[in-house]
Amino acid sequence: MASETSPLGQFTIERLVSLHIGSLDISYTNSALLMTIVVVLITALLVGTTRHASLVPGRLQSIAELSYEFVLGMVRENVGDADGRQFFPLVFSIFMFILFGNLLGLIPYSFTFTSHIVVTFALSLFVFLFVTVVALIRHGIRFFTFFFPPGAPIIMAPLLVPIEIISYLTRPVSLSLRLFANMLAGHTIIAVFAGFTVALGIFGFLPLAFNVALLGLEVVIAALQAYVFAILTCLYLSDAVHLH
Amino acid sequence: MVAVPQMSEGTPPDPLRQLGQRLDRAQRERAAETRHADAPPPGGLGFGFRIGIELVAALCVGLALGWVFDRFVGTRPWGLIVGFFLGVAAGMLNVFREAKGLIFGPPPPGGDRREGRLE
Numbered sequence A: 001m002a003s004e005t006s007p008l009g010q011f012t013i014e015r016l017v018s019l020h021i022g023s024l025d026i027s028y029t030n031s032a033l034l035m036t037i038v039v040v041l042i043t044a045l046l047v048g049t050t051r052h053a054s055l056v057p058g059r060l061q062s063i064a065e066l067s068y069e070f071v072l073g074m075v076r077e078n079v080g081d082a083d084g085r086q087f088f089p090l091v092f093s094i095f096m097f098i099l100f101g102n103l104l105g106l107i108p109y110s111f112t113f114t115s116h117i118v119v120t121f122a123l124s125l126f127v128f129l130f131v132t133v134v135a136l137i138r139h140g141i142r143f144f145t146f147f148f149p150p151g152a153p154i155i156m157a158p159l160l161v162p163i164e165i166i167s168y169l170t171r172p173v174s175l176s177l178r179l180f181a182n183m184l185a186g187h188t189i190i191a192v193f194a195g196f197t198v199a200l201g202i203f204g205f206l207p208l209a210f211n212v213a214l215l216g217l218e219v220v221i222a223a224l225q226a227y228v229f230a231i232l233t234c235l236y237l238s239d240a241v242h243l244h
Numbered sequence B: 001m002v003a004v005p006q007m008s009e010g011t012p013p014d015p016l017r018q019l020g021q022r023l024d025r026a027q028r029e030r031a032a033e034t035r036h037a038d039a040p041p042p043g044g045l046g047f048g049f050r051i052g053i054e055l056v057a058a059l060c061v062g063l064a065l066g067w068v069f070d071r072f073v074g075t076r077p078w079g080l081i082v083g084f085f086l087g088v089a090a091g092m093l094n095v096f097r098e099a100k101g102l103i104f105g106p107p108p109p110g111g112d113r114r115e116g117r118l119e
Helices: A030-051 A059-079 A081-085 A088-105 A117-147 A154-199 A201-242 B015-034 B044-073 B078-103
Strands: A015-017
Touching (some): A059 A088, A088 A117, A088 A154, A117 A201, A154 B078
16 A cells, blocks of 8 residues: 555655564664654754854854744743743753654655654653653642632532543643644645646646645644644643642 | 054943843843744634644543443443543533634733633
8 A cells, every 4th residue: 555656655664674672673764763863963953053152153053042042932931930941851852853853854755753643642642641740749639639620519520520531631642643643644745746746747837836835834834833742742831830 | 652542431332241232132022022923823724623633632532431441340332422422522622722722812921821721
């Protein structure tokens, strides 16, 4: 099904180095390769530009400083000045990882690891568990009052508490689904229109023009989805720190 | 040697301090204008997409919880049925909260972000 010409062929996971521990397959895949590249690039960008930081930043240093200040502002505004600072490294790592993964995935012949729900769900599940642990440490048993809306009559508890718990458990699902679906849909549409370009011959310029526009839109979506993931992480952290 | 014409005796303009002041001013101005613009633009398609995902995700979680409950307690099919309705309700609640934040504008800066909670 996922052949070379299929629009879904681009999502195929390929083993680059086969590794097995017992029955566990921990092969180094193209997905893992892209993640490694992303981590190396982010580290190189941030460490390389700030080691010999000049007062008036150059181009690369500007990128590093802008992204830093952007995320810092986001964390400060949503979690709070004092509380937010300690969570900044987490939010910044997540934001940069997703942003670079999305953007590098747009390069032809590369691979988008955020288009796999395993990856996005692992990220969102980590955020979810982290936030829950933070809330439990901060508030202890009082955390569970989170599941009962303040001011509601106590008779409604048997109905409201399950709904609130499901609503809370939905967070990692919707968080991962949003990023995954956006990336999958965008890349599939681009590949479908690229297929039209080939099939239509001389009239192929029409889908080609459309694809150029789509690719521009995808760049925006790549940045926007990283932003959405990061800001939702901030909002969940804010909930954990302040409860109601 | 030619005497270098002195400027006023007091404080020579410190370039660093000046730069700092200029930066502070620029940051204040930028903060003022981006404060209300930081919410993602509520485009029609994106908004619908978010709402849809919110509904589906809550429904799936409700169904999954009901199914797991059934498996361990043996009340098939009632856990699934109750889970379905609770999932729908939770999805509606999530959509309501999300839409409230988007439609009625961003919450005041520094204020309570969980606007959508039922008060």
